[in-house]
Amino acid sequence: MGKIMMTATERRDEAGNRDRVRAAEEAVARLRAGLASVGVKLPSLGVDPVSCAGGESVPLVDLGRCSIETALRLSAQLEAKARHDS
DSSP states (O other): OOOOOOOHHHHHHHHHHHHHHHHHHHHHHHHHHHHHHTTOOOTTOEEOTGGGOSTTOOOOEEOOOOOHHHHHHHHHHHHHHHHHHO
8 A cells, every 4th residue: 555645734734633632631731730729630631532533623621520529629619719809
């Protein structure tokens, strides 16, 4: 089988996809660190792999599932922040 050549547009699209995935991974890392700083851990937090597939990927951050206790802890932190900001 012969070598498949990518066009300049395909290479640019692939590089753009990598950049978007990298940005999503950085967003996940920042969110994980921010949540950890207030005692909240979302065990399934990550980049949704399905949203990264295809030519024009738009990576999504998957907040995942968590326990009721974690959801309540997160809610309490958000409510405290809202009270502090108002």
